[in-house]
Amino acid sequence: MPKSMKRGGKPNWKREELFPIIARIIEQEYAKLQDFVTRDEIAQRLSKDGEAQGMVQERILELNAGNIIDWFSSAFKQCADGRKGYLSEYFHLS
Numbered sequence: 001m002p003k004s005m006k007r008g009g010k011p012n013w014k015r016e017e018l019f020p021i022i023a024r025i026i027e028q029e030y031a032k033l034q035d036f037v038t039r040d041e042i043a044q045r046l047s048k049d050g051e052a053q054g055m056v057q058e059r060i061l062e063l064n065a066g067n068i069i070d071w072f073s074s075a076f077k078q079c080a081d082g083r084k085g086y087l088s089e090y091f092h093l094s
Contacts (some may be wrong), residue, residue: 013056013068015075021052022072043069 025045029037043065046052052061061068 012060015071017055018046018052018068019072019075021049022046022069025049039066039069049073 022042025042026037028047031042046068047062048056048066
């Protein structure tokens with residue numbers, strides 16, 4: 001079982017804690033680049049983010065940042081209308 005998972009397959013972190021951090025990272029990077037921010041860029045920033053490290057063990061965050069970003073993206077795609085909340089600002093659906 002991956003170390004980022006609890007028994008029963010649930011992650012050792014909470015979406016409601018990390019997703020706003022991911023949104024902040026996307027906002028900051030977009031403001032700086034004025035362009036889309038890739039999954040890998042977001043994952044790299046997340047793994048180094050002090051606030052996120054306070055919620056998730058640093059090593060777990062380093063190993064699983066990309067998967068956490070994927071879960072963020074999946075949560076958006078599962079929204080009933082595809083454009084709910086702050087997630088809609090960061091994804092373009094085809």
